Amino acid sequence: MLYREAGDFKTSYRADGQTFPIRLDRWAYYAAIAVAFLIVPFIINDYWASAVFVPFLIYAIAALGLNILTGYAGQVSLGTGGFMAVGAYAVYKLMTAFPEISIVIHILLAGGITAIVGMLFGLPSLRIKGFYLAVATLAAQFFLVWLFNKVPWFYNYSASGQINAPERTILGFAVSGPAASASTKYLVCLVFAFVLAWVARNLTRGTSGRKWMAIRDMDIAAEIIGVNPLAAKLSAFAVSSFFVGIAGALLFSVYLGAAEVGEAFGINKSFLVLFMIIIGGLGSIFGSFAGAAFMVLMPVLLKNLLVGGFGWPTDLAAHIELMIVGALIVFFLIAEPHGLARLWALTKEKLRLWPFPH
């Protein structure tokens, strides 16, 4: 009744093409942004930042990146963990080599380096398709992890091969290192996530996005209508890796503070991010966020409920948690195979007609 387009007149093409055509959506979006920027930073504490918000935002960035590649351009990738490692190690080398330059520039550069590496590993996508490509990107995953583990230059010759993020500041506030406060960490990640989501939204609805989707739907047909598959696929790999690299850089410098490549950027990470976008919804910006929220929040919630709420032994709770997460994934797929984003869209659709569904 309240949620409808009626009465919301568009008088220009610009207004017609906007992301949130319904007024209530727009308001909800502005409200969410306002809460995220103006309220959350003041009430957040270390636990909420470290356990929920910071990982959620970082994974959302990674999921956005992978969604561009897989959801929009149709190239399934299981190299996300490896590309995140590239971002992390790039930012580490930059931070320690040029301590006087702002960390924001380092993070962006780390994204750029990852983009180049991503393009390199994206080359086989011109020949290899579908699941074969997914498995081929695993070559990137395993090779990169091995490389960072093996070549001491990457970890500044430390004895054990661990990398530690030194303290760096933005405008006088520590963002990396142990002294960084919960709200600064959160705000830095939020700004990156917000800007990158905005970029992703605008890229995907512009020329490049259309090209990607054409390639996704059928690459031969796309080629016939004049989309250059080389440019489209490699640009998707580049943009996607840029996002993923930034996520990796943030994960290491802002969130974890110390990392070991095999453990922090292993194959599990690649799968985790892929799960996020499939659960969230392929080819959807909102889906990237929803999927990241699901995969980050769900385990924490279940753990708190089962161990804290019911007082179960921790191992039993952890196993049951796995079962519940697995069952939920299957349940969501059966209920709505196209992910949380579609579920959300359907809800809105129903809401728009409510209370007169016919």
Place this chain on the structure above:
Amino acid sequence: MKLTFTAFAAATLMATAPAMADLVVPNLSYRTGAYGANGTQYADGFNDYFTLLNERDGGIGGEKIKVPECETAYNTEKGVECYEATKDTGALVYNPLSTGITYQLIPKVAVDKKVLYTPGYGRTSAKNGKVFEWVFNAPANYWDGASVAIKYLLDQNGGDLNGKKIALVYHNSAYGKEPVRTLQDLAEKHGFTLSELPVDAPGQEQKSQWLQIRREQPDYVIMWGWGVMNQVAIQEAANIRFPMENFIGIWWSGSEVDVVPVGAKANGYKALTFHGVGQDYPVYDDLQEYVIEPGKASQGGEHVGSVLYSRGMYAALVISEAIRKAQEIAGVSAISPEQLREGFEQLDITPERLEELGLPDFGPEIKLSCDNHGGSGMARMQQWDAEGGKWSLISEFTEPDQEILAPLIAEDSDAYAKEAGITPRDC
């Protein structure tokens, strides 16, 4: 939907936040995942010793000890979550049993003012208390282990390892790489050749490594493994008929779960340890009476007396002694982490004290100070008796070669101090 989730999360969190009271010693354990089988036994020993103190003595200095457990699955991100979830509940000290999580927590504990106790694992150079104010890794660290192993071999060979070949099979991770530099330096000093054989996690397939060992026929093999890698390595060693008594594991490669699956062929395998084994200690009578029989043992008491159980118990013992010391110094029973840190720095566990605690000759003497957070680094050798199904101690506690280790520790801790911008304090 997200909103309801958040509200729900908030509600559950509120409900579960433990009240501030007692002495809180969180147990960041892992009972699931690739290393769950090892982590479970350690966590049980850790829990049971504190239960014993609570049941028998009413806690330490009249204060009950609370040991909230949090599952990390050996995963650094979950480890951070566990740390953040417990740190505001009055937690005194952390013992995460994971090199990765330790590295993560080292900078954090310095800011949050919590003690980090990593017996036999973690960052080796944390022994330098001038740089790592909040971290303790007594009684022994990895480099101590490497050195003690070589000393043992020197002993076996009449003090001369010249021209001998030693192979190091290691977990290809931060943990496994720890001893490499020490062993290289020792190789130079004693004139043996060292070949390094990394094994990628999880380590189920080690055929290449063991074929290489079979070809090169080293005199000794030293192993730095964890989880499934251990038992596969021991199995492969048995397969190529490598003499088990020339095969030495670090303490994390020397528990029942590593040798039992291999059966009789594992007989004679040796491993380092920094504490006693078996149930022939008076403390087990008390454990039986106060913990196991009343049914209060952690997870049913299935693993009582195993190597990893003993190690968890030993970690709990050192922490409890530090708490006692801290109470003594501070003159209050409800101590703060700062006071516990003082307690650790002045910790002195003598053989007599160990005997009083019902564990005679269980561990080396631990005497810490402001600049020495790692103790003497003494360790001893144990050997597996497959027929009897038990480990037996075959050497006395041996001091590591500080001549080699001290400069390495100084170098590594200085590098950390520089990187993290810490000025080492005066001691």
Place this chain on the structure above:
Amino acid sequence: MDQMIFAAEIFLNGLMTGVMYALVALGFVLIFKASGVFNYAQGVLALFAALTLVGIQQGQVPFAHMINAVFGTHVEHFGWTVPSVLAIILTGAVMVLLAFLIEKLVLQHLVGQAPIILFMATIGLAYFLEGLGDVMWGANIKNLDVGLPQGISESIEGVTANWFGYGFFIDRLDIWATVIAALLVAALVAFAQYTKQGRAMRAVADDHQAALSVGISLRFIWVMVWSIAGFVALVAGIMWGTKSGVQFSLSLIALKALPVLMLGGFTSIPGAIVGGLIIGVGEKLFEFFIGPMVGGATENWFAYVLALLFLVFRPQGLFGERIIERV
């Protein structure tokens, strides 16, 4: 000369390791061929089968840990042990039941969905089974012993020592694995070629709709295929479990099967075997010749890079069906 003899030994061992990889890959291929599902849960299936086998063999009470936690009891074992053969048959029955449940509760509701969605469903399944296996049988390392021999084969060592002056190392377990894998493949091929159900299975693999239209029950075929894959997982679980004990890491062997699949093609049983052999030999020889120069531990990535190189020249894998694209 020595190098060549060593290389020959490594070649043989690589072949044997390849068979072990192929065993895991086989399960993937069966399901992919018959239902187009890329079954991520295959590794977990092997773990679950091995756990169940050990549990039954040693007379463990299922869900003992949970029962104890909830009711405060102390049940662990029934107090009997089951002979290996019977335990294997019982575990096979459990795998059939599991296949039935998977079809009934999951796949049935997802008929006609895109491959990526079915893939995702198997990921959910993998999570679920991983948790279920641990809750049912506990998370400690279990010793699996069904009477397979293990250790160096002395006869081969003696013979080769006579020939080359250097005795080759071949694990008896690997020889057994090869024999069993050969029997398994022969049985599968015979089943597919000469039985009614086998022919129905091949028909479904060729074309779902055509198979449906001639009256083949898709559901029955799916249950059957998942049962067979469960059985293959059981065999793989026994082999790997004997080698390294039954515990969580067993589920990670699936990662070793992926390059094999890429190389051999997702739809070809001979492809899985040949792919396994190539990967096994390739990664071992690479580690032997190049590994020492770059610091070792190359096996994990080399398998994938090798597969990637193959794919660049044959995008459908070695034996995969030719990809024909029409606009």
